[in-house]
Amino acid sequence: MSLFGNEIKEAIISLDIASVGQLTNKALADGVKPKQILDDGLLIGMAVVGERFKRSEMFVPEVLMAAKAMTEGLNIIKPLLAGEDAKGKGTVVLGTVKGDLHDIGKRIVAMMFEGAGFDVIDLGYDVKPEEFVSKVKETNACIVGMSAMLTTTMMQMKITVDALKEAGLYDKVGVMVGGAPLTVEYAEGIGAKYSPDAQVAVEVANNIVQ
Amino acid sequence: MLTNQKVNSGPNFELWSEEQLHELHLASLKILENTGVVVHDAEALKLLKDAGAFVEENVAKIPAHMVEDAIKSAPSRVTITGLDEKKQLNLYRNNVYYGLGTDLPSFTDPYTGKIRETVLDDVINVGKVTQACDNIDFIASLGLASDVDQRMVDLYHLKSVRMHCDKPNWTTAVDADSLKALIDMSAVSAGGYEELRRNPTFGVYNEPISPLVYSEEAVQKLMMCAEYGIPSTWASGIIAGATGPVTLAGCLALGNAEGLGGLVIHQLKRKGSPFILGIVMSIMDMMTTVSSYASPEFIMAHAIVGQLGRFYDIPTYGTGGCSDSNVLDAQAGMEAAFTNFTAALGGTNLTHDNGYLGAGLIGSLSMIMLDDEVNGYIKRFMRSVEINSDTLALDLIHEVGHGGEFVSKTHTFQNFRKELYMPKHANRKQYQSWRMDGSKPIDKVIDERVIEIIESVKEPLLSAHEIQMYDEIIGEREAKIKVEGLSYV
Ligand code: B12
Numbered sequence: 001m002s003l004f005g006n007e008i009k010e011a012i013i014s015l016d017i018a019s020v021g022q023l024t025n026k027a028l029a030d031g032v033k034p035k036q037i038l039d040d041g042l043l044i045g046m047a048v049v050g051e052r053f054k055r056s057e058m059f060v061p062e063v064l065m066a067a068k069a070m071t072e073g074l075n076i077i078k079p080l081l082a083g084e085d086a087k088g089k090g091t092v093v094l095g096t097v098k099g100d101l102h103d104i105g106k107r108i109v110a111m112m113f114e115g116a117g118f119d120v121i122d123l124g125y126d127v128k129p130e131e132f133v134s135k136v137k138e139t140n141a142c143i144v145g146m147s148a149m150l151t152t153t154m155m156q157m158k159i160t161v162d163a164l165k166e167a168g169l170y171d172k173v174g175v176m177v178g179g180a181p182l183t184v185e186y187a188e189g190i191g192a193k194y195s196p197d198a199q200v201a202v203e204v205a206n207n208i209v210q
Numbered sequence: 211m212l213t214n215q216k217v218n219s220g221p222n223f224e225l226w227s228e229e230q231l232h233e234l235h236l237a238s239l240k241i242l243e244n245t246g247v248v249v250h251d252a253e254a255l256k257l258l259k260d261a262g263a264f265v266e267e268n269v270a271k272i273p274a275h276m277v278e279d280a281i282k283s284a285p286s287r288v289t290i291t292g293l294d295e296k297k298q299l300n301l302y303r304n305n306v307y308y309g310l311g312t313d314l315p316s317f318t319d320p321y322t323g324k325i326r327e328t329v330l331d332d333v334i335n336v337g338k339v340t341q342a343c344d345n346i347d348f349i350a351s352l353g354l355a356s357d358v359d360q361r362m363v364d365l366y367h368l369k370s371v372r373m374h375c376d377k378p379n380w381t382t383a384v385d386a387d388s389l390k391a392l393i394d395m396s397a398v399s400a401g402g403y404e405e406l407r408r409n410p411t412f413g414v415y416n417e418p419i420s421p422l423v424y425s426e427e428a429v430q431k432l433m434m435c436a437e438y439g440i441p442s443t444w445a446s447g448i449i450a451g452a453t454g455p456v457t458l459a460g461c462l463a464l465g466n467a468e469g470l471g472g473l474v475i476h477q478l479k480r481k482g483s484p485f486i487l488g489i490v491m492s493i494m495d496m497m498t499t500v501s502s503y504a505s506p507e508f509i510m511a512h513a514i515v516g517q518l519g520r521f522y523d524i525p526t527y528g529t530g531g532c533s534d535s536n537v538l539d540a541q542a543g544m545e546a547a548f549t550n551f552t553a554a555l556g557g558t559n560l561t562h563d564n565g566y567l568g569a570g571l572i573g574s575l576s577m578i579m580l581d582d583e584v585n586g587y588i589k590r591f592m593r594s595v596e597i598n599s600d601t602l603a604l605d606l607i608h609e610v611g612h613g614g615e616f617v618s619k620t621h622t623f624q625n626f627r628k629e630l631y632m633p634k635h636a637n638r639k640q641y642q643s644w645r646m647d648g649s650k651p652i653d654k655v656i657d658e659r660v661i662e663i664i665e666s667v668k669e670p671l672l673s674a675h676e677i678q679m680y681d682e683i684i685g686e687r688e689a690k691i692k693v694e695g696l697s698y699v
Pocket residue numbers: 099100101102103104105106108109144145146147148149150151152176177178179180181194195196197198199201312313314315354382383384415416417418419420421428447449452453494498499500501568569570571
């Protein structure tokens with residue numbers, strides 16, 4: 001692995017936001033390709049952080065800080081990425097469903113997705129089915145994620161899935177769901193993928209776009 | 211003449227000093243004054259504005275004098291009385307009661323042990339089991355029945371728990387209309403609205419959204435409680451490290467500010483209405499993101515709430531008898547004991563969430579029974595060791611002398627029931643006799659007793675008249691929901 005890549009990777013793992021920016025600029029000045037900075041530095045750094053999180057060596061606030069560090073570098077190289085490379089992993093539209101005010105779990109999922117290299121559009125809470133649909137259409141999203149914490153609001157997920165079908169979008173977008181009262185069975189029943197927490201959510205999302 | 215006699219009739223637990231409580235209080239006042247709260251309700255905003263709050267759009271910044279007025283006008287003692295009026299909660303200072311929590315979507319099936327969706331039959335069984343537990347002082351639905359209309363699930367719950375249990379009720383309400391129906395039902399049993407106001411039979415768990423947001427629905431329920439004299443909390447479910455600062459003091463200051471802001475609205479709506487102060491503060495587990503129901507931090511936060519209540523002289527809301535474990539195992543036992551015991555030490559008056567497993571997602575009848583036992587130990591502990599000439603028994607000691615025995619003495623016969631706690635379920639059999647009895651661990655013993663109770667209790671405690679009136683109120687609500695075509699929320 002290239003020297004600069006290793007340095008950037010290490011800066012991400014040690015949650016050193018300022019250095020990631022500096023090292024990225026330095027690498028660019030030295031003529032390293034943006035795509036190479038992304039693959040050999042930023043993404044690898046986040047992958048290591050993800051591994052350590054899984055092994056309980058790093059915790060949520062540290063993972064989110066690493067994500068911030070990665071974004072610092074990503075923001076610098078993004079305008080320079082060309083063609084296919086510029087696309088990144090894709091756009092995820094997230095929201096807590098209509099009638100539901102539980103918010104923090106979905107926000108954490110949003111931050112983890114950003115850390116994993118997705119572009120995230122968070123529609124907030126109390127989001128109507130048609131709002132999900134129009135945002136997915138508008139942004140050409142690859143994933144739509146819904147959160148529901150109440151048994152009274154869970155069925156908004158099915159209504160939204162139906163609305164996506166109606167709009168002819170269901171086959172183009174991966175539907176992810178999460179929240180305390182949900183089960184794998186419920187998710188499968190409505191044609192969505194379930195994640196019990198943000199960590200699994202990232203794995204599920206990566207599988208969808210692969 | 212003995213002078214300066216000080217008797218400790220129990221432990222004197224203090225996590226914080228009065229100075230520290232005062233510091234927290236000032237911090238909360240500052241939050242209300244500087245940052246204020248978002249209130250999504252026009253009537254509440256008007257009440258606040260008219261009383262001197264600085265209101266801009268829907269942000270209300272509440273000056274300290276308004277908060278201190280509300281603290282003064284809130285009653286220092288709140289009662290909730292069971293349908294059996296001997297079963298009364300007298301919530302004040304260090305008087306601690308235990309009871310269940312509400313609305314768990316999953317339930318442990320008493321027959322198979324499988325965790326599945328909660329149904330209304332589970333809630334009926336909660337009533338049967340709770341009635342049989344004399345160390346559980348008040349009842350709540352524990353489960354969230356999935357097999358009835360969710361828009362009025364609270365009405366089904368109230369009827370179901372009251373079917374076989376006459377202890378005071380604790381509940382959530384779906385919305386203001388549903389709360390009105392709960393009041394109507396309770397007025398039937400109480401013999402009118404004035405009677406219900408004088409002797410409320412239920413209390414309501416209302417809550418803000420951290421950080422610093424009051425939803426319209428919740429504020430309306432809070433104000434309706436004030437109007438009808440139904441005890442209410444405004445207890446923030448703040449999560450340290452997620453919806454509040456990870457530093458516990460800051461999280462408590464914020465949670466307390468949210469609670470006090472609600473108290474102001476409540477007292478402005480109707481001065482002197484019964485309020486229960488609380489901060490149901492948990493922490494977010496930084497590995498799983500689960501909001502833990504039994505962490506040491508959670509326990510300390512609740513102990514401080516108890517102290518804060520005495521500082522303000524307002525009754526408090528506590529949490530205990532709950533566990534993050536998904537089954538009734540060693541962890542559940544450890545956490546049930548730790549949380550309920552420290553609730554007693556902290557002196558939180560209305561300690562809810564007994565019967566909770568799975569970090570607030572799974573209800574269990576057996577967990578209620580385990581908590582009942584835990585609370586038996588605690589109640590004995592809190593009666594402490596009484597010392598006087600009778601309990602010292604010096605005459606008896608002298609009489610028995612060297613090498614005698616005490617078991618056959620009248621003194622033993624007269625005192626043993628009072629002095630010794632007799633476990634209901636805990637094992638004290640030595641190994642051989644335990645083995646001959648089937649080698650059952652405590653969870654197995656309790657599971658079997660649960661089945662005995664739910665199968666043997668048949669007769670409802672509610673009168674035929676009450677059942678009929680309850681059904682009418684539920685029917686009316688059903689019809690109204692159909693006519694209005696109300697959406698789920
Ligand atoms: C905090 C909380 C609140 C707060 C929320 C504040 C906020 N800013 O979000 C407030 C006070 C607003 C609240 C209100 C209510 N609540 Co509440 N609440 C909780 C509590 C204690 C914790 C939830 C939480 O934040 N956990 C921490 C976060 C980080 O975890 P999480 O949300 O589970 O999210 C993770 C995963 O689920 C997953 N995930 C979540 N969403 C998504 C989405 C996608 C796409 C993916 C992939 C993954 C994913 O990843 C997340 C990160 O790892 C739960 C209890 C519990 N055990 O869950 C009750 C709970 C959810 N609430 C409950 C109830 C009943 C209510 C009220 C109805 C109470 C009332 N009567 O007023 C109101 C409803 C208001 C409304 N209309 O929404 C019940 C729900 C029962 C049910 N199934 O219907 C619960 C289970 C508690 C209980 N047993 O009573 N609540």
